[in-house]
Structure formats: C-alpha cells, structure tokens
Amino acid sequence: MTIGDELLYGQVVDTNSAFMGQELGKIGLRVRQISSVSDRADEIVAALDLARQRAQVVLITGGLGPTKDDLTKHVLAHYFGTELMMHEPTLHHVEEIFRRYDRPMLDVNRQQALVPANCTVLHNAVGTAPGMWFSDQGTVFVSMPGVPFEMKRLMTDHVLPRLQTQFDLAPIEHVVVMTTGLGESFLAAKIADWEDALPPNIKLAYLPSFGAVRLRLTGTADGLPDLRGRMLALLPVLRERIGEYIFAEEETALEAAIGKLLASRNLTIGTAESCTGGLVAHRLTGVPGSSAYFRGSIVAYHNDIKQQELGVKAETLARFGAVSEATVREMAEGARQRLGVDVAVATSGIAGPGGATDTKKVGTVCLAYADATQTISKEYVLDRGRALNVDYAAQSLLTMLHQQLAQKRG
Amino acid sequence: MTIGDELLYGQVVDTNSAFMGQELGKIGLRVRQISSVSDRADEIVAALDLARQRAQVVLITGGLGPTKDDLTKHVLAHYFGTELMMHEPTLHHVEEIFRRYDRPMLDVNRQQALVPANCTVLHNAVGTAPGMWFSDQGTVFVSMPGVPFEMKRLMTDHVLPRLQTQFDLAPIEHVVVMTTGLGESFLAAKIADWEDALPPNIKLAYLPSFGAVRLRLTGTADGLPDLRGRMLALLPVLRERIGEYIFAEEETALEAAIGKLLASRNLTIGTAESCTGGLVAHRLTGVPGSSAYFRGSIVAYHNDIKQQELGVKAETLARFGAVSEATVREMAEGARQRLGVDVAVATSGIAGPGGATDTKKVGTVCLAYADATQTISKEYVLDRGRALNVDYAAQSLLTMLHQQLAQKRG
Numbered sequence: 101m102t103i104g105d106e107l108l109y110g111q112v113v114d115t116n117s118a119f120m121g122q123e124l125g126k127i128g129l130r131v132r133q134i135s136s137v138s139d140r141a142d143e144i145v146a147a148l149d150l151a152r153q154r155a156q157v158v159l160i161t162g163g164l165g166p167t168k169d170d171l172t173k174h175v176l177a178h179y180f181g182t183e184l185m186m187h188e189p190t191l192h193h194v195e196e197i198f199r200r201y202d203r204p205m206l207d208v209n210r211q212q213a214l215v216p217a218n219c220t221v222l223h224n225a226v227g228t229a230p231g232m233w234f235s236d237q238g239t240v241f242v243s244m245p246g247v248p249f250e251m252k253r254l255m256t257d258h259v260l261p262r263l264q265t266q267f268d269l270a271p272i273e274h275v276v277v278m279t280t281g282l283g284e285s286f287l288a289a290k291i292a293d294w295e296d297a298l299p300p301n302i303k304l305a306y307l308p309s310f311g312a313v314r315l316r317l318t319g320t321a322d323g324l325p326d327l328r329g330r331m332l333a334l335l336p337v338l339r340e341r342i343g344e345y346i347f348a349e350e351e352t353a354l355e356a357a358i359g360k361l362l363a364s365r366n367l368t369i370g371t372a373e374s375c376t377g378g379l380v381a382h383r384l385t386g387v388p389g390s391s392a393y394f395r396g397s398i399v400a401y402h403n404d405i406k407q408q409e410l411g412v413k414a415e416t417l418a419r420f421g422a423v424s425e426a427t428v429r430e431m432a433e434g435a436r437q438r439l440g441v442d443v444a445v446a447t448s449g450i451a452g453p454g455g456a457t458d459t460k461k462v463g464t465v466c467l468a469y470a471d472a473t474q475t476i477s478k479e480y481v482l483d484r485g486r487a488l489n490v491d492y493a494a495q496s497l498l499t500m501l502h503q504q505l506a507q508k509r510g
Numbered sequence: 511m512t513i514g515d516e517l518l519y520g521q522v523v524d525t526n527s528a529f530m531g532q533e534l535g536k537i538g539l540r541v542r543q544i545s546s547v548s549d550r551a552d553e554i555v556a557a558l559d560l561a562r563q564r565a566q567v568v569l570i571t572g573g574l575g576p577t578k579d580d581l582t583k584h585v586l587a588h589y590f591g592t593e594l595m596m597h598e599p600t601l602h603h604v605e606e607i608f609r610r611y612d613r614p615m616l617d618v619n620r621q622q623a624l625v626p627a628n629c630t631v632l633h634n635a636v637g638t639a640p641g642m643w644f645s646d647q648g649t650v651f652v653s654m655p656g657v658p659f660e661m662k663r664l665m666t667d668h669v670l671p672r673l674q675t676q677f678d679l680a681p682i683e684h685v686v687v688m689t690t691g692l693g694e695s696f697l698a699a700k701i702a703d704w705e706d707a708l709p710p711n712i713k714l715a716y717l718p719s720f721g722a723v724r725l726r727l728t729g730t731a732d733g734l735p736d737l738r739g740r741m742l743a744l745l746p747v748l749r750e751r752i753g754e755y756i757f758a759e760e761e762t763a764l765e766a767a768i769g770k771l772l773a774s775r776n777l778t779i780g781t782a783e784s785c786t787g788g789l790v791a792h793r794l795t796g797v798p799g800s801s802a803y804f805r806g807s808i809v810a811y812h813n814d815i816k817q818q819e820l821g822v823k824a825e826t827l828a829r830f831g832a833v834s835e836a837t838v839r840e841m842a843e844g845a846r847q848r849l850g851v852d853v854a855v856a857t858s859g860i861a862g863p864g865g866a867t868d869t870k871k872v873g874t875v876c877l878a879y880a881d882a883t884q885t886i887s888k889e890y891v892l893d894r895g896r897a898l899n900v901d902y903a904a905q906s907l908l909t910m911l912h913q914q915l916a917q918k919r920g
Contacts, residue, residue: 106717108541109684110531111726114524117546121520131518133557134546136527147543150560166695167716168705206699226894247718249894274519285576289616295578305549306577307516308657316521371788371809377795378781378788381809385787388863388896390811396819397809399781399791405806405849409819439815453798484636484659486798 101151103144103162103172104246107136116161116251123255127264128272129157139163144175152239157263162246164229166208173232176243177216180234184214187221187230194228219243222258226250231258240266273319275331277338279345280312280354280499287313290341294334302331310488311495312354347502354498355383361505362393362443367471370439371397372410372431374422375449375465379494396439400431410434421457423448425466425477432470432477443471445501451489465493469504476504511557513572513582514656517546526571526661533665537674538682539567549573554585562649567673572656574639576618583642586653587626590644594624597631597640604638629653632668636660641668650676683729685741687748689755690722690764690909697723700751704744712741720898721905722764757912764908765793771915772803772853777881780849781807782820782841784832785859785875789904806849810841820844831867833858835876835887842880842887853881855911861899875903879914886914 106112117134124131132155137147144163151158163172177184191213198205212228215221222231222242227250234241242259244251279287284306288295295304301322307314317334319327335349347357362369371380381397384390398409403422406412411434412427420426431446449465456462463483469476478500483489516522527544534541542565547557554573561568573582587594601623608615622638625631632641632652637660644651652669654661689697694716698705705714711732717724727744729737745759757767772779781790791807794800808819813832816822821844822837830836841856859875866872873893879886888910893899 105728106715106726107528108531108544109535109726109728110528110533110541111717111724112719113528114544118517118520118523121518123520125519131520132548133553134518134524134544136544138542143543165716167698169713169715203696206695208695208698249898276521285616285618286613288577288618303515303579305515305579306575307521309522314521316516316519318515318519373788376792377800377804378783378791378807378809381788382786382792382900385809385811386897386900390787391865394787395812396815397788397807398819399788399795399807399809401795401801402805409806409808409848438819455801487796488659490792490796 101147101158101160102134102136102246103139103160104136105139105169107162108138115248116246119248119252120159120161120255123260124263125272125274127260129263129267130272139169139171141171141175141178144172145179148179148241152236152241156238156267157240158242159259160241160243161251164212164243164245166206166212166228172243173214173216176219176232176234176241180216180218180236182217185217187213187215189223190215190221190230193223197228222254224250224254225257226253233258233262273328273331275317275319275328275335276349276351277315277317277335277346278312278348278350278352278354278357279315279342280347280495280502282313282342282345284308284313287315287342287345291338294337294341298334299330301327302334310491311499314351344503347506353383353387354495354502356387358384358498358502358505359387359390359393361502363389365505365508367442367505368393368395368440369443369445370395370435370441372435372444372446373397373399374401374406374431374447375451376447376490376494376497377401379490380445380447380497383494383498395441398435398438406431410438421460423450423460423464423466425468425479428466428468429470429475429477432468433475436470443469443501443505445469445497447493447497449489449493451486451493452483453486463489465489465496467493467497467500469500471504471508476500511561511568511570512544512546512656513549513554513570514546515549515579517572518548525658526656529658529662530569530571530665533670534673535682535684537670539673539677540682549579549581551581551585551588554582555589558589558651562646562651566648566677567650568652569669570651570653571661574622574653574655576616576622576638582653583624583626586629586642586644586651590626590628590646592627595627597623597625599633600625600631600640603633607638632664634660634664635667636663643668643672683738683741685727685729685738685745686759686761687725687727687745687756688722688758688760688762688764688767689725689752690757690905690912692723692752692755694718694723697725697752697755701748704747704751708744709740712744720901721909724761754913757916763793763797764905764912766797768794768908768912768915769797769800769803771912773799775915775918777852777915778803778805778850779853779855780805780845780851782845782854782856783807783809784811784816784841784857785861786857786900786904786907787811789900790855790857790907793904793908805851808845808848816841820848831870833860833870833874833876835878835889838876838878839880839885839887842878843885846880853879853911853915855879855907857903857907859899859903861896861903862893863896873899875899875906877903877907877910879910881914881918886910
C-alpha cells in the first residue's frame, strides 16, 4: 500500500511496490494486491480495513515526511488506538544525521522521532523517518518512508528478515530467461508447444519492455523434491528454439551481460553517439566494474564534432547525410581509433519530433558495430516519439553488440 | 486498475497509473485509488466489484496481449454477461499492421480482434489490441492494453474526450513550481507561514525526486471566479523566498529549462563526463530541439581519454587524482575548446561500489562549469549506491548549470 496524493495525481511513479514485490517473492510471499491511496485519513483507513481482509502482511510506504501533507503516522496511531510518543533512540539518530551534514535541525525534523506508542520501531540507517512494525489481531502492518532508498534499506535490514522469521511458507521459485531482438508473439509462436507441455504448477509469463522480453517461469511447490532443478531442466528446449535471442538466464540487464562478455574476452569498448546522446554510454557504465572495459565515448550531435572528433569524412556527410549507414560506420571506426578501443558502436538517427528531411523520416535510425576484423551496420525506421525512439535505438544497438560479442569466440 | 502478475512480482513498474492520473486531473477527474491485481480471474472480478463502489469510472490496463497469461478480455466478457465476437474493423487494422511491417500474421494475432459483444470498441492506432468501453449500471469501465505508448494513444484519442463529454465536473487546478538545489524540509521552513495562510480550497504538496522538489498547489472550485488567477497570485511570495531554487513555474524538466536559457542567450553547450558516463548529455539531448544548442560530449571514463580528448594534464591527474576539482575544471575547460562550445560542464566521481581510494570515499563527486569568463567547481560526498550516485551527480551538475545560466544576463 503506497500513500500519497502525488501518486494518484500521477506526479510520482510508484516504484516502491515493484521493489517490494520482487523481494517478497524471493522469500516466498506472494503479493496479493498493490493499492495506492490518497493522503486523506478516511481513505487510508478504508484501505487498511480492506488490506487486512486480503493479506496477512500489509506493507505501507509514504506519508512519513516532515511536511504537513504527511499523515500516515497520525492515522496509524489512531487506527491502532494509541498516541504518538517521542522515541529517544530515533531522536538521537536524527540529531546525529543533522550534525554529520552540519545542517540546522528544525522542529519538524525532531518530530520525525515521534512514533505510535504500540509499534516496534525499525531503525532507518539512511534517513530520519523510522520504520514502524505493528501486530494487530493476526495481521502484520509495517509502515516505511516513501523515499525509495530509505524503504529499500528498511526492507533489507529489518522487514524481510522479520517476515522470514515469522512466516513459514512454501517458496515460490522463479526462473527468468532474458531475451532481446524478437517480439513477444514471435517468441510465443516458437515455443508454444513447449509452453503447453509445462506442468500445472509451473506458469510462463512474457514480460516485454523496450524491445526486450523477459520469460519468467514461476513454480509453486507441488510436494515433490527439487522444484528449481525441475524448472531448470526445462531450459535446454528454450535454448534450442530461441537461443540466439537469449542474453542471460537470470535477472540481469543487457548491458551487464555485455560487460561479462567484454571482460571475459578481455576487450575494451567505446561508443560514438548521435541520436542516443550518451544513453548507450550511460547504460554501459551503469554496470559496477565497467571501468575495467569501458574507456569512453564521443557524443557527436553536431556534424562538426562527427568530423573533428570521429574523422567522419565531409564527403560522406554531404553524399549520404548524417543519418546513414555510411556515416555511422565511419563513426564506429573513428571511435575505435580515437578512443583506442577494441570494439566501438555508433548511432545516428532522427529522434524527432523535428529533423525529418525529404528522404529521411522521423524514427530513422542507423546503427554500427566495429571491431578489428569487421564493421557491420543496419538501418530501421520506427517512430514512437522522441524518448522512446532514443530508448529503442540504444536497446537495438546493445542487442546488435551482444549478438556480435556472443559470436566472437573468447 | 492495472492487471498483471508481473506487477505484483515487481518485474514491471506500473507507469501507466501515473500517466492516467495526470491526464485525468487535467480534465477535472480525481483518481480515488490505484490498484494492481494479478492475472487470476477471481481477483480481477473482486477488484472490479470494489472499484465500482469507489468510483464512477474504472480505467483498466493490461492483460490484452496475445499470450496465454492475458485474461482480461475473457474475464470482462464474463463479468458483463456476454461473449467474445470478432470485430471486423479491428481485424482489418491488425492485418494492415502486419502487412505494413511485412511480418507473418499468426492465429494469436487474429484473436486480438475478438472483443466482448456489448462493448464500444476504441480504435488503437498504434497497436493490435483495441480499447473497450463498457457502461454498466451507471459505471464506466474502460479496458486498454498495458503497453504504455498504446495506452497513452488510446487515452488521448478516445478515453479523455469521451469522459469530458460524459461528465461535467468542477475542474481541479494545479499550479506547479519546480525547484532544485534545496531539500524538502528546508524549503518548507522558508515558506511555512505562506503555506499556513493558504485558503482552505488550496493545498500544497512537496514532491521530491532526485534532488529536485516540485511544489504543487492544488485548487478545488470554491464557487468564486478565476480560481487559477487567484492561485497564480500566490506565487510572488514564493519567488521572493525561494526564487534562487526555482527553475520553472510549470511542469517541466530541469534540462528543458536549461535549454530555454541556452537558446534565448544564443549559447552552445557540451559536456565532459566521467562518473556520469553520458547521463548529463543524454538528459540535455532529451529535450526536443536540443540540437540547436547542444554540440557534443566527451565521456572520458579512462584517464587516457581525459588527457587525449580533453587535454587534462598528466601532472594534474598525478597530483590531485582523477576525482578532484583540479581535474574536473580542466575537463570542463578542455571540453569548451575541443567541442567549440560557449559553455561546458564536467563530472568526475567515484560512483561505487568499488573505486574508493585512501583519500577519496565512494560517493565523492566533483563538478565543474566553464564559460568564456569563469570556471567554477565544487566537490561533495554522498553515497546512496551506484545508480543513485550517478543520477544525483547529473542532477547536481544541471542545478549548477542552471544557476550559472540564470545569473548570466542574456
């Protein structure tokens, strides 16, 4: 249950529920429902009443900030028939945080240490609002701050270990196969008979996002041993049918799979980006340890930069245009040389909404890959609006890069 | 109401609800609750029953895909006491899509044109699953695909105009003031008396995200004229108190506000990025029309690249280290020259989890800004994990950039 008018008005996207769902699944708790409700006391109470009918555990985030629209703590105190009291260890912790950052402590900050008298306080190591654990007539309620990194820390430090201790449920097993480069329905057609033959306690779901599709097998305990082993034994058929699109058999990002291949083959990489504007570099460097193989990038938005920094020929630009396979190949090759890397990838495209020419539509994207032995390129046209065009170009380029690296024998 | 086990398992973040909340607010419909439920028919039905008690309009996304775990359509047909039938215009549309992309059409794709017999079909211009509008005992139910860009198109093309026609509600007015560079509680302290004096029909909310805080005034109709004008008349006090942190008085991204300043002052910009790995360039180029002022970037992850491409001196790196104000100043100045831009910004930091040295902790970030007349720099330490460290560094740099540009008189 996430609390806050900002969620209902759509001014904040609820990412907390997804994190909690993932973590609860790992310890064998199934999320029955996610609800986002307003900051109004009556609506919070109505949602608490419904949630306790539905579930044994109700996790609540939000509404614990220091400002006037943050009501959760007051509502919970009233709901559980108690009052707010000052929690001294929390007060010391809040004071310590303000001392550390050398900031003046305001009265609203002191009030962060007020908690309902009948809760168990969960120490928030990275923020001022503590977690609060209530046991009420057989239902556990836990209130956490809405700030994602504080909620995550409270989940990891306190909530998940306590739930594991308190409940003894048959675990749910997940096996995830990550694919990229083929749409959901085409994947489904290639594995329809395999899917039909799955045992009744194992379900398959297709989870598409940005040109990638996660295949998720969910197994529920059936009384027989080694559920996970039996699920893994289903994978060889998948590999045979759709192996060229699989980049990992665990929950991992495409850029992390690419990083593993680069590291294992001892290759360095760089990018030359026009339409993606640095997104490919940002994704590659999002992987911890990427500095071992990622050297740098040239974001060449202006044609001058393409020529000066990447050595794209004026003639190529004049003859084929900036958005062309010829240009993007020279960008990739130029990046290899300038950045001194083994592998370089490049993008050029018309992200839109402006920029279309007589011969090139918005959504036209050219991609290239270059290594010591070859340069390959492709062009496609697909317009879904500027932001998605850029996201999709980056995903397509990383897909191309992964396929090339996977083919290279280390 | 969003449907899908993937939401409950946390494998997909529900971004649809936020979009719908924003758009509904604009036409004066208040979202009462957001619910995410599983793909199980009984849970979908239970959620429909509850939703109709709570609201006059129930918008549903998800579960309309071509695969076996997509049940929504079947459940809705049953719930509204009817059967699925083939909708010929939709079938033609699906066939047309497959012809256009020259892809083989599968039987599951044909089934996308099956709809409950008593719904009004809403044409999905950008996908194969149509929207479905039901009126049932005074409640409107609308089912849309879960794919965000398809849902958005259906909302814009059909759902919002139809809702506007059908309902006649007092509009909610929102006035949003965007700030960056000061935390929520410090902003709150600076404007506490102003907030206390707000009329009862105008509420203030603080919406923090990544170092920025949106201040949202929400006004509900009070029978007096010109609600919006009276809300805007509240802003001069805000400007006086916290003007230096305000970058826009409308819902806009910091990078868009920066783009406006650059364009109006006729300045070009480039970036030199180490720890942010291209994210600052990606954000700046996310603004439509940014090619008018953004020329390019050097992502200099490896020290060799900092020297070769940005002219950072070996001596500086040896004496102060790559993560130092001295280095980042040279990066910004080097980028100005190499990219031929008026303004350049630079980052260097230890994003973590590895990379700490004897003298520099994980979370150490150095930022610089350089233009024709000055170079300024700063250093801070704040560790919230790799991804957030990078996000926060980019936000801090853009904040610094905005403040400098705002001070420059055009």
